[in-house]
Amino acid sequence: MTKEMFVKLVVYAILAILIAFFILSVANPEKFTEVLEQINAFLYKDFDAKGWIFITAGFLSLIGCLKIIEFLFSFRSTRLPYHKYRHDTFKGALWRWEWREHQVENLWCYCETCHQELSYKCDHLLFKTEFLCQKCEKQICSYDGDNINYVLSHVKREVRRLAQKQLKSKDD
């Protein structure tokens, strides 16, 4: 078991106990008071046990709080400054994409005139991929490589490079 998993299990166990206590307090208040009294009696019966339980509970709550803070901060860090950069024109075609952390996803190209999705044709003899607009009935652009995934990863690299450039020019 990794450290991460152990911490998760402990946090879930504490949450489960708290939820169980809450349900018990609503469903059966008399039993809830009885359980509380039993716990209280147990804690006061033996000072050593009480001390250890308090230290352990305090330590686990501290881990829980740190985990919650870390979880909340994880939302902030996922929005990088260049995440606003989501479209650009390369070789006369309008390319759109989404960001997931540093990764470019759902990348595709559209016609600048009619905004229709472009279709593609791979020419294995000329080792080229052509992008065409069915509505305007014309070829918009052509890339080296006869494999669509190869072309898309090429454009993704270009997008990441330009995004990094934006980031650097902002820092200057």
Ligand SMILES: [Zn+2]
């Ligand atoms: Zn078009």
